[in-house]
Amino acid sequence: MSALFDYTLRLADSALILGHRLSEWIGHAPLLEEELALGNLALDLIGQARALYAYAGAVEGKGRDEDALAYLRDCGQFRNLLLVEQPNGDFAVTIARQLLYSAFAHPFWRDLARSRDATLAAIAAKAEKESAYHLRHAGEWLIRLGDGTAESHRRAQAALDTLWPYVGELFESDAVEEALVNQGIAVDPAALRPEWERSVQAIIAEATLAAPAGTGMQSGGRIGRHSEHLGHLLATMQFLQRAYPGASW
Amino acid sequence: MSAGLRERALAAASGVVDPEIPVLTIADLGVLRAVRLAGDTVEIEITPTYSGCPAMRVIEQELATALRAAGIGKFRIATVLSPAWTTDWLSKEGRRKLAEFGIAPPAGISRRSHFGTDAVACPRCGSAETERISEFGSTACKALYRCRRCAEPFDYFKCH
The missing domain is CATH 3.30.300.130 (Fe-S cluster assembly (FSCA))
Known part of the structure; x- marks a missing residue:
């Protein structure tokens, strides 16, 4: 399996799983404007995933298209970050997850837009603009929740505390990334940490929340070791293709 | 030929x-x-x-x-x-048609600040006293605004 395929698949899986999570809010969002916003965010992420899957399939050269990669792999073959598969929880958890991811994704896509791989660079250039909206949206909401009522403050703090163990994985890399970083294709995620810290800490402070102090971090998404939540997500997302293989309309 | x-x-x-x-x-x-x-x-x-x-x-x-x-x-x-x-590619003709249709055309050129909103004129009454309801609207390329003078909500084709 080539490093480029693996790398592209990781990016695609994170975008798809987070996009699917956000789509779970459709019909349940706390207000109409937020229903539209979360749907828009999901659409951006699933659009990014489609472009990445199509490219991964072409790189692999075994005839797998975006649908085969999204619908016909099981948990252990998914390579997404653990953060993005965490359940929506209450609205505060969804917003905190979006902030922690987007504060990473925005500088990540910006830097990947300078990749020597022309296709990844093109996908990244589009995704960067979109992730800027996502970051702004999540940041504004976290401030509103944290600096809102006692109840919204309590929930926003609980959300950050719940998700914090998954932020360490954002900045990890393995041999796949290292090989591609050396070729000028991939972004070294560790290099993005200072910028992520600055933007996240500034928003947490403005939200009158406290950055969790925990340092124990979970990881494993890169090697397909997931939390129990991913299987449930896939069971819903992949149901149609599992029950009616090859169905289309 | x-x-x-x-x-x-x-x-x-x-x-x-x-x-x-x-x-x-x-x-x-x-x-x-x-x-x-x-x-x-x-x-x-x-x-x-x-x-x-x-x-x-x-x-x-x-x-x-x-x-x-x-x-x-x-x-x-x-x-x-x-x-x-980018919305910078939207033609002059396109911007005029958008405004006539009731969608405020992108204000200025695309830019990427983290916070703040664009100054958008109401496509119905022309007032600059407008406010953003949501950065996300009925399609990916639009945001939802409201005019404080004529009180009408409207779509804004956001800078991108």
Whole structure:
């Protein structure tokens, strides 16, 4: 399996799983404007995933298209970050997850837009603009929740505390990334940490929340070791293709 | 002969309208990037406004229909991502049509600050006293605003 395929698949899986999570809010969002916003965010992420899957399939050269990669792999073959598969929880958890991811994704896509791989660079250039909206949206909401009522403050703090163990994985890399970083294709995620810290800490402070102090971090998404939540997500997302293989309309 | 073919293809492709904002053609929007000939085959390039824009498939189908209606049978339609689409490509004519349709056109050029909102004039009464309701609207490319003078809500085609 080539490093480029693996790398592209990781990016695609994170975008798809987070996009699917956000789509779970459709019909349940706390207000109409937020229903539209979360749907828009999901659409951006699933659009990014489609472009990445199509490219991964072409790189692999075994005839797998975006649908085969999204619908016909099981948990252990998914390579997404653990953060993005965490359940929506209450609205505060969804917003905190979006902030922690987007504060990473925005500088990540910006830097990947300078990749020597022309296709990844093109996908990244589009995704960067979109992730800027996502970051702004999540940041504004976290401030509103944290600096809102006692109840919204309590929930926003609980959300950050719940998700914090998954932020360490954002900045990890393995041999796949290292090989591609050396070729000028991939972004070294560790290099993005200072910028992520600055933007996240500034928003947490403005939200009158406290950055969790925990340092124990979970990881494993890169090697397909997931939390129990991913299987449930896939069971819903992949149901149609599992029950009616090859169905289309 | 081949010059005539390209002109016919360009005219047909330029007439295709956006399925979600039907007052704009894909040429007005800057979604239509190129129309050229490769031998006797027409090659067309389009670019999505946003990664997940659901209109792209419909636009491809509409392009195919328009080309066939113009008597052009040999064509290829490719989606290109680079350079990334920006509202800076929206034509003057496109901006005028948007405003007439009741959608405020993008204010200024695309920019990427983390916070703050664009100063948007109400497309109905022209007042600058407007406020953003939500950065996300009925389609990926629009935001929801409200006019404080005439009290009407309206769509804003956001800078991107």
